Amino acid sequence: MKENTCAACDCELDSTRIAVKIGGKTVEVCCEECAEALREAEVATRSAQATNK
Numbered sequence: 460m461k462e463n464t465c466a467a468c469d470c471e472l473d474s475t476r477i478a479v480k481i482g483g484k485t486v487e488v489c490c491e492e493c494a495e496a497l498r499e500a501e502v503a504t505r506s507a508q509a510t511n512k
């Protein structure tokens with residue numbers, strides 16, 4: 460896994476990269492939209508796990 464690509468859309472990161480904390484890990488994304496997408500995905504994952512218990 461490359462470190463210089465967006466965690467959400469896989470495009471290359473530049474100086475506008477944003478660090479997002481997801482489940483205790485910090486990942487970097489290219490824009491606020493991708494950050495929001497990752498946060499929503501994490502919330503969905505968490506509620507799915509809570510429902511399964």
Ligand SMILES: [Zn+2]
Nearest residue numbers: 465468489493
């Ligand atoms: Zn992105």
